[in-house]
Amino acid sequence: MKKATIILSFLAFQLSFAQKVKKAEVIKDNRTTEQKLELSKAQKELFNGKFEQFITALKASDKSTMESLMSDKTKSKVTDKVYENLNRDIDFKRKIVIYKTGYRSFMTGENFPMIQYKYADDQTEPSPKEIITAVFEEDGKIMGIKPYKQSDENK
Template structure:
């Protein structure tokens, strides 16, 4: 009798923790969450023109013009030291051309248009040694410019 009670209590214990199997339902999501991978021609022209104006103003140290091309958020954070460092990191004697376009996702979760530039004479494969990334707001204001130089690993 004790064995039967133990077995029944064991089975009752197992059945109490058993899970019911549900059939998975497929819910169709009609939202469009597709993110374009590249900028269209009109956006490229707009953002590239603004970038070229900024580079020209940076070369001439025209702070007023540079600030007029930047977003309000960026203006607050940029100091003269940032302009100086940026002008030291960009080589104005070399021609800059568009390398890639697309969207940059920031920590806030929002995506912003981005253009990556390379120097025309940089033929390194698979990617250029020096890239300048410019991130824009949808209206064309510059949110940030970041030059990147790939270090030589063989040194």
């Protein structure tokens, strides 16, 4: 009888400290997950025109024109060193053509239009060795330009 009492008191003790099960709540995420895949023809023309103006100004070292084409968000963060690096990393002697278009997602959940360019003479498969990515605001202002060169070590 003592064993039965001990076992029952042990079970009662366990039940008194048992956790209550709550139903799982679904938390709605306010970020937009719907992402367009391609830019429209009008957007491509607008963004490509702004990019070409920027490249022409970069080639001529026309800082005021470059700043007028840039987004207010990034204008304050760009230094002369950034312009020098862009000038060094982009080959102005080679023709630049559109490789891909789409949208770039940021950590904030925002999506911004993006165009990736390649050099016309780069026929490397499956992707070009050198890509220049330009991210824009919807009004055509440039948020950022990043050249990327794939080295033989990255293959």
